[in-house]
Amino acid sequence: MASGCKIGPSILNSDLANLGAECLRMLDSGADYLHLDAPCSSGRSVFYMHMMVSRPEQWVKPMAVAGANQYTFHLESTENPGALIKDIRENGMKVGLAIKPGTTVEYLAPWANQIDMALVMTVEPGFGGQKFMEDMMPKVHWLRTQFPSLDIEVDGGVGPDTIHKCAEAGANMIVSGSAIMRSDDPRSVINLLRNVCSEAAQKRSLDR
Ligand SMILES: O=C(CO)[C@H](O)[C@H](O)COP(=O)(O)O
Numbered sequence: 001m002a003s004g005c006k007i008g009p010s011i012l013n014s015d016l017a018n019l020g021a022e023c024l025r026m027l028d029s030g031a032d033y034l035h036l037d038a039p040c041s042s043g044r045s046v047f048y049m050h051m052m053v054s055r056p057e058q059w060v061k062p063m064a065v066a067g068a069n070q071y072t073f074h075l076e077s078t079e080n081p082g083a084l085i086k087d088i089r090e091n092g093m094k095v096g097l098a099i100k101p102g103t104t105v106e107y108l109a110p111w112a113n114q115i116d117m118a119l120v121m122t123v124e125p126g127f128g129g130q131k132f133m134e135d136m137m138p139k140v141h142w143l144r145t146q147f148p149s150l151d152i153e154v155d156g157g158v159g160p161d162t163i164h165k166c167a168e169a170g171a172n173m174i175v176s177g178s179a180i181m182r183s184d185d186p187r188s189v190i191n192l193l194r195n196v197c198s199e200a201a202q203k204r205s206l207d208r
Protein backbone atom coordinates (compact mmCIF):
# COMPACT_ATOMS: atom_id res chain seq x y z
CA MET A 1 0.00 0.00 0.00
CA ALA A 2 1.03 3.57 -0.52
CA SER A 3 1.77 5.36 2.75
CA GLY A 4 -1.79 6.57 3.42
CA CYS A 5 -3.35 9.87 2.43
CA LYS A 6 -1.27 12.85 3.33
CA ILE A 7 -1.90 16.55 2.90
CA GLY A 8 1.04 18.89 2.34
CA PRO A 9 0.30 22.60 2.24
CA SER A 10 2.51 24.44 -0.24
CA ILE A 11 4.19 27.37 1.48
CA LEU A 12 4.88 29.11 -1.85
CA ASN A 13 1.88 31.39 -1.40
CA SER A 14 2.34 32.07 2.28
CA ASP A 15 3.73 35.09 4.05
CA LEU A 16 7.39 34.41 3.28
CA ALA A 17 8.55 37.01 5.78
CA ASN A 18 7.00 34.82 8.47
CA LEU A 19 7.85 31.44 7.07
CA GLY A 20 8.47 29.79 10.44
CA ALA A 21 5.15 30.97 11.84
CA GLU A 22 3.33 29.96 8.68
CA CYS A 23 4.81 26.46 8.86
CA LEU A 24 3.74 26.13 12.49
CA ARG A 25 0.25 27.41 11.62
CA MET A 26 -0.08 24.67 9.00
CA LEU A 27 1.23 21.94 11.29
CA ASP A 28 -1.15 23.12 14.01
CA SER A 29 -3.96 22.91 11.45
CA GLY A 30 -3.25 19.24 10.84
CA ALA A 31 -0.82 19.24 7.90
CA ASP A 32 0.97 15.90 7.42
CA TYR A 33 3.99 17.47 5.78
CA LEU A 34 5.07 20.81 4.37
CA HIS A 35 5.69 21.16 0.67
CA LEU A 36 8.45 23.67 0.11
CA ASP A 37 8.99 25.07 -3.35
CA ALA A 38 12.02 27.13 -2.39
CA PRO A 39 15.17 26.23 -0.49
CA CYS A 40 14.96 26.95 3.22
CA SER A 41 16.55 25.77 6.40
CA SER A 42 14.78 24.17 9.32
CA GLY A 43 15.20 21.48 11.90
CA ARG A 44 11.59 20.26 11.65
CA SER A 45 11.25 16.77 10.25
CA VAL A 46 8.40 17.14 7.82
CA PHE A 47 9.92 19.10 5.00
CA TYR A 48 9.51 17.73 1.51
CA MET A 49 11.37 19.79 -1.04
CA HIS A 50 9.99 20.33 -4.52
CA MET A 51 13.05 21.42 -6.48
CA MET A 52 11.94 23.31 -9.57
CA VAL A 53 15.51 24.11 -10.49
CA SER A 54 17.95 23.39 -13.25
CA ARG A 55 20.92 21.30 -12.14
CA PRO A 56 19.14 19.73 -9.13
CA GLU A 57 22.37 17.82 -8.40
CA GLN A 58 23.91 20.88 -6.75
CA TRP A 59 21.26 21.24 -4.02
CA VAL A 60 21.20 17.71 -2.64
CA LYS A 61 23.75 18.21 0.12
CA PRO A 62 22.55 21.68 1.18
CA MET A 63 18.98 20.39 1.48
CA ALA A 64 20.12 17.36 3.47
CA VAL A 65 22.09 19.62 5.81
CA ALA A 66 19.05 21.90 6.13
CA GLY A 67 17.01 18.96 7.40
CA ALA A 68 14.82 18.08 4.40
CA ASN A 69 13.21 14.65 4.53
CA GLN A 70 12.47 14.24 0.89
CA TYR A 71 14.03 15.68 -2.25
CA THR A 72 11.81 15.84 -5.31
CA PHE A 73 13.45 16.74 -8.59
CA HIS A 74 12.10 17.10 -12.10
CA LEU A 75 12.91 14.34 -14.53
CA GLU A 76 13.25 16.97 -17.26
CA SER A 77 16.02 18.78 -15.40
CA THR A 78 18.68 16.07 -15.27
CA GLU A 79 20.52 13.87 -17.72
CA ASN A 80 21.31 11.20 -15.16
CA PRO A 81 18.31 10.45 -12.93
CA GLY A 82 19.89 7.22 -11.67
CA ALA A 83 22.96 8.95 -10.25
CA LEU A 84 20.83 11.67 -8.68
CA ILE A 85 18.51 9.14 -7.03
CA LYS A 86 21.55 7.39 -5.56
CA ASP A 87 23.03 10.66 -4.30
CA ILE A 88 19.76 11.72 -2.62
CA ARG A 89 19.56 8.37 -0.83
CA GLU A 90 23.20 8.52 0.23
CA ASN A 91 22.41 11.90 1.76
CA GLY A 92 19.68 10.33 3.85
CA MET A 93 16.59 11.69 2.09
CA LYS A 94 13.65 10.06 0.41
CA VAL A 95 13.38 10.46 -3.35
CA GLY A 96 10.58 12.15 -5.26
CA LEU A 97 10.48 12.29 -9.05
CA ALA A 98 8.30 14.92 -10.76
CA ILE A 99 7.04 15.26 -14.31
CA LYS A 100 5.78 18.43 -15.92
CA PRO A 101 2.45 18.49 -17.76
CA GLY A 102 4.14 18.03 -21.14
CA THR A 103 6.05 14.89 -20.09
CA THR A 104 4.37 11.55 -20.60
CA VAL A 105 4.26 9.10 -17.77
CA GLU A 106 6.18 6.46 -19.72
CA TYR A 107 9.36 8.47 -19.07
CA LEU A 108 8.84 8.17 -15.34
CA ALA A 109 7.85 4.49 -15.32
CA PRO A 110 11.38 3.02 -15.60
CA TRP A 111 12.34 4.80 -12.36
CA ALA A 112 9.20 4.00 -10.39
CA ASN A 113 10.70 1.11 -8.47
CA GLN A 114 13.65 3.22 -7.33
CA ILE A 115 11.75 6.19 -5.94
CA ASP A 116 9.54 6.86 -2.92
CA MET A 117 7.11 9.18 -4.63
CA ALA A 118 6.03 10.23 -8.10
CA LEU A 119 4.82 13.80 -8.51
CA VAL A 120 2.42 14.47 -11.36
CA MET A 121 2.34 18.24 -11.87
CA THR A 122 -1.17 19.54 -12.44
CA VAL A 123 0.02 23.03 -13.45
CA GLU A 124 3.11 24.25 -15.24
CA PRO A 125 5.71 24.60 -12.48
CA GLY A 126 6.40 28.12 -11.36
CA PHE A 127 3.83 29.74 -9.16
CA GLY A 128 0.73 29.15 -7.08
CA GLY A 129 -2.88 29.98 -7.86
CA GLN A 130 -2.98 28.43 -11.34
CA LYS A 131 -5.83 26.41 -12.81
CA PHE A 132 -5.85 22.68 -12.16
CA MET A 133 -5.20 20.60 -15.28
CA GLU A 134 -7.69 17.77 -15.16
CA ASP A 135 -6.17 16.19 -18.25
CA MET A 136 -3.24 15.06 -16.08
CA MET A 137 -5.48 12.58 -14.25
CA PRO A 138 -4.92 9.71 -16.73
CA LYS A 139 -1.23 9.84 -15.75
CA VAL A 140 -2.12 9.45 -12.08
CA HIS A 141 -4.54 6.64 -12.87
CA TRP A 142 -2.00 4.81 -15.01
CA LEU A 143 0.66 5.06 -12.31
CA ARG A 144 -1.75 3.86 -9.61
CA THR A 145 -2.71 0.86 -11.77
CA GLN A 146 0.88 -0.06 -12.57
CA PHE A 147 2.38 0.69 -9.14
CA PRO A 148 -0.29 0.12 -6.47
CA SER A 149 2.05 0.81 -3.55
CA LEU A 150 3.79 3.92 -4.90
CA ASP A 151 3.16 7.26 -3.24
CA ILE A 152 1.67 9.51 -5.91
CA GLU A 153 1.50 13.24 -5.37
CA VAL A 154 -0.39 15.93 -7.26
CA ASP A 155 0.64 19.57 -7.16
CA GLY A 156 -1.04 22.62 -8.64
CA GLY A 157 -4.55 23.99 -8.37
CA VAL A 158 -5.66 21.30 -5.94
CA GLY A 159 -8.37 22.22 -3.44
CA PRO A 160 -11.93 21.32 -2.41
CA ASP A 161 -13.19 21.74 -6.02
CA THR A 162 -10.61 19.47 -7.61
CA ILE A 163 -9.67 16.93 -4.94
CA HIS A 164 -12.30 14.39 -6.04
CA LYS A 165 -10.67 14.00 -9.46
CA CYS A 166 -7.23 13.53 -7.88
CA ALA A 167 -8.48 11.06 -5.30
CA GLU A 168 -10.45 8.99 -7.80
CA ALA A 169 -7.45 8.83 -10.12
CA GLY A 170 -5.34 7.43 -7.27
CA ALA A 171 -3.29 10.28 -5.82
CA ASN A 172 -2.54 9.84 -2.11
CA MET A 173 -0.24 12.80 -1.46
CA ILE A 174 -1.97 16.09 -1.95
CA VAL A 175 -0.17 19.42 -2.26
CA SER A 176 -2.44 22.38 -1.89
CA GLY A 177 -1.26 25.98 -1.76
CA SER A 178 -3.80 28.74 -2.28
CA ALA A 179 -6.83 26.69 -1.23
CA ILE A 180 -5.34 26.10 2.22
CA MET A 181 -3.27 29.23 2.73
CA ARG A 182 -6.07 31.61 1.72
CA SER A 183 -8.72 29.89 3.79
CA ASP A 184 -9.89 31.32 7.12
CA ASP A 185 -10.16 27.76 8.33
CA PRO A 186 -7.16 25.79 7.00
CA ARG A 187 -7.89 22.88 9.33
CA SER A 188 -11.26 22.20 7.73
CA VAL A 189 -9.78 22.37 4.23
CA ILE A 190 -6.99 19.95 5.21
CA ASN A 191 -9.53 17.59 6.79
CA LEU A 192 -11.77 17.71 3.73
CA LEU A 193 -8.87 16.96 1.37
CA ARG A 194 -7.71 14.08 3.56
CA ASN A 195 -11.21 12.60 3.94
CA VAL A 196 -11.93 12.61 0.21
CA CYS A 197 -8.54 11.07 -0.46
CA SER A 198 -8.90 8.39 2.24
CA GLU A 199 -12.38 7.40 1.11
CA ALA A 200 -11.19 6.88 -2.46
CA ALA A 201 -8.21 4.83 -1.25
CA GLN A 202 -10.47 2.69 0.91
CA LYS A 203 -12.83 2.09 -1.99
CA ARG A 204 -9.89 1.05 -4.18
CA SER A 205 -8.67 -1.45 -1.63
CA LEU A 206 -12.21 -2.94 -1.33
CA ASP A 207 -12.49 -3.17 -5.12
CA ARG A 208 -9.26 -5.15 -5.43
O1 LIG B 1 4.83 23.69 -7.32
C1 LIG B 1 4.07 24.62 -7.24
C2 LIG B 1 3.97 25.63 -8.35
O2 LIG B 1 4.66 25.20 -9.44
C3 LIG B 1 3.24 24.82 -5.99
O3 LIG B 1 3.49 23.76 -5.10
C4 LIG B 1 1.77 24.91 -6.31
O4 LIG B 1 1.52 25.89 -7.23
C5 LIG B 1 0.90 25.06 -5.11
O5 LIG B 1 0.04 26.14 -5.17
P1 LIG B 1 -1.48 26.08 -5.64
O6 LIG B 1 -2.15 24.97 -4.87
O7 LIG B 1 -2.00 27.42 -5.34
O8 LIG B 1 -1.48 25.76 -7.13
Ligand SMILES: [Fe+2]
Pocket residue numbers: 010035036037050155175
Ligand atom coordinates in the same frame (compact mmCIF):
# COMPACT_ATOMS: atom_id res chain seq x y z
FE1 LIG C 1 5.28 22.44 -5.67
